[in-house]
Amino acid sequence: MNSDPSAVWLTAEWAVEGKPPGSVEDYQILKHSKGPLLHEDFTQIIARFSTGTPELLPQVTIAWVGDKANTRLILAIHRWTGYDGRGRRIATSRYFSVLYHWAAEYHLSYEALFHALDGSAPPSDDLVEFAVQPHLATVGDTIRATAMGTAALLLTGRHVCVLEGGALSMDDRLRFLDAVAAFLPYGMRTRLTASTWSSSASTDKIRLSFASHPGSDKVIPIVWGEPVSPSYLPEHAQTYLDLLTHHPDPAELIVRLAMERDPLTFKPEGCAGAVEVLENICVSTGRGYGEYAVRLHKVERTLTRYADAAGNGWLSEMNTAVGQLIDLKWSAEDFFDAERRRYRKLIRDRRLLASRPPEGMRADVYAVLLTVGYGQALGPEDVEEILTDVPEPSLELIAALSSMEPAVVRSLPRLLSKEAMEGAFAFMQTGTLAEVAAEEGQATWLMALACNELVARGSGGRQDPCIAEALNAHDYLIDVIRELHPPESAHHRFTGHRVMLQAAYGDALDGDELKEIFSRVLVPGAGPLIAAASSLYGSGAGRVLLDAAFHQVEKTPLPAGVLDAVKGDLLKPELAGAPPKLPWPSALHRGIRRFLRRGRRPARSSRSGDGKSSWMSPAMVYTLRAIAISIVVFVIALGVGYLIAQAL
């Protein structure tokens, strides 16, 4: 029958159901093999998996019988053969039974079994011997999505019938059944029944079939050629579908699923088992894909739990859920688009961003929700979407939006009131504040608000180490301070920097802190900063400044002689003198803050109003000295550069 050397030889038990030509009797088993399956067994099989009165033949039905080691796959081929005694066509059905473990061992597809068995002529009593190609179903692009969707639908435990497939050839329909089975663990074939055609009534008997109508509302109808709408999938089936559709290599997936031979049922445990099987396959697929499975599950479940808790006001539940969301070890860039869309949908559907959890929790809640639902992709349209969903956002939400993407802050004033914006700054993270201020093209009043908030955060003896970090990361906002104050008020730049530094480091700087600041001053316009920093350090600041400058020189790979000479030159002149004990009373501090709040408008009143102008002159002196120093440093740096160029 088949001389192909790659084919495997197997045996099948069989039975033929039909009528002798010209008979006036009903359908019956005409003959059957004398193997372990008896006449009664075949009777049961035929009754259990009947596909009803035939309409269009040939057709193929797939079924199963037995369990454990006795599990058998049944393949029935129905064809018209002659006429009965009443002149009606006879539908003859040949049933073949193949031990499941053989089919599983060779990953036999139903189509392969059909082609191998269709041509076989049953001997009188014995088992049929047949050669079959041990190959898996290949799933074409055109049916892949439908097959995946159908596989996921079957995991609901309900029966599925495919409507409007009547125009397809029987081969095409069988290929589709095979494709669906291929997207399930092979072990589910121990319980899968499928048919290339069932009467409507039989869709209740056959798990997956092509039919004209679903037999009852327990059967899920899908329409051939239309996408399987998975909106009504329960969570586990949806997860399964997501894993299938996102897998980078469907062909590999089919191979891996075919190796999963442990029997699985379509009961809830079996369906959950199938999801687990697929998750495990995906985890070992690599490319970061596996975590997706687990994450999708957890994130959705936790979001839902949070939503339920928030809806009922269960604080501790909310807390736990938020904690879990924060604890989930993912980073937002790993999210698949489709995955994020689902999270976002859940967040929007349940109006989670509109909810106002207790204040202590709010920042965390919004931050985590935005990361999960929008992540890195948060752009102006997203902000608009969010603010359309939540027309009256809490200040914390605005703050959270800003920290997601500081550039967004630029578009916020368009969408929010000024008060809301001002209020929101209080809730922004320190790093965000610096970023918002330093953002290119930022509105001046927003810059001022951000600086103001930074200063406020570090005042009153509660300096915030994050401020120093944030300032350092943005060159101590040299450009921002310059932008906020016109060139003629250099002393305002000085005080601006000074209060900022105080907020970050306190009222006095130590050597390391000063060095940290000076490491950023070799840029134009750094004078006021150098002055402000020096004023908080006192005597020896010049030395540190030169050290910082020399540090740059040392980094240059110069010959030792040149380096030594330069070092000698550079470090000879020393600035000396005790740092002036400059008082910075709170009144002045307040004045500066007010000034910052007003942006460019110089806050003259702060000086003239309280008449303590004597405080300003040392400041002026310092500013001027610092400007002088910075000029010296630049000249030196230029000189060093020139020397180096000469030496090389």
Next chain:
Amino acid sequence: MSDEGSGRDHTDIAMWGAPGSGKTTLLAALSIALSRRPQQDWRIVGGDAPSTDFLIQNTLALSGVGEFPEATKDRNRYRWTLLGPPAGKNGRRRGKPAQVTATRININLMDPPGGSFGDSHHLSTADKSELISSLEKSKGIIFLFDPIREFEKGDAFNYLFAPLSQLASQMLASSDKYPDGKLPHHLAICITKFDELRVLQTASELTLLTTDPDDVHQFPRVPQDDAAQLLQELCSISATGNADIMLNTLTHFFHEDRIKYYVTSSIGFYLDPMRKVFDMADPVNLVPHAPLSSPSAAEPMPSRIRGQVHPINVVEPVLWLGQQVLNEHANGSPAG
């Protein structure tokens, strides 16, 4: 098919008869039969998509291409509604025109393969017990007696006795719900294939044939009251001669006043398209397939209907059963 799905307001009616006795064809001819009634009083509509499909497809097959339904392979169920003229008096109430409400008879028809009634080891036990419970649930039974089969095989009794005994034991043995010891069903006994020559001749010999004066085609009929006599005669010439026990058995198990006899033909007699009047010399409407008597002869051929389909007594048994059940409901219903 599963036995669920019978709506609560639906009357369950079961078809009962040997393989090939004409159960499915009778149902297939219902639509045509209704539309051929001169009164045009009743219509049939499907209660679900498969039931509607069955009516459409079979009407087209029978009348369009002259094809019979396939042999039934599984217990089929159809939900239909018969819509008829308003019941009772429809006077005007307080000057307002009376609201005309069609009479509705919702039926849930079970059409099993004839083999289900046989005492065959080809049936699974589950199948057998499902059939019996379906019969138990039914209020009406259409019992088909196929005279052709009886001439040739004479085994009608075999397709009656076993299931009837089981039904009786299930319904009558344990409970005293039926103190008279009879099954509560209404029973329409239909002699099928009246159009076949041998049946027509038997009726003719018994001088039971009449014609309805209103029938423009002048088709022969056997009046309702004479149907039982024809049945008796047909039973007596059965191949095995035990058809008469069949009749006795039926009257034993069911109330005689709930039995009605019909002489039916789903396809009716041949009508010459030109003359449009029945011709006793050319009555046969079935294109003959290979004769059963000589199976060695030519290969069996498909049966075909020769001309138009003019069903005889096809709607009547169904309507009668439906109305009996309606009346029972209206009158506070006897047991069952």
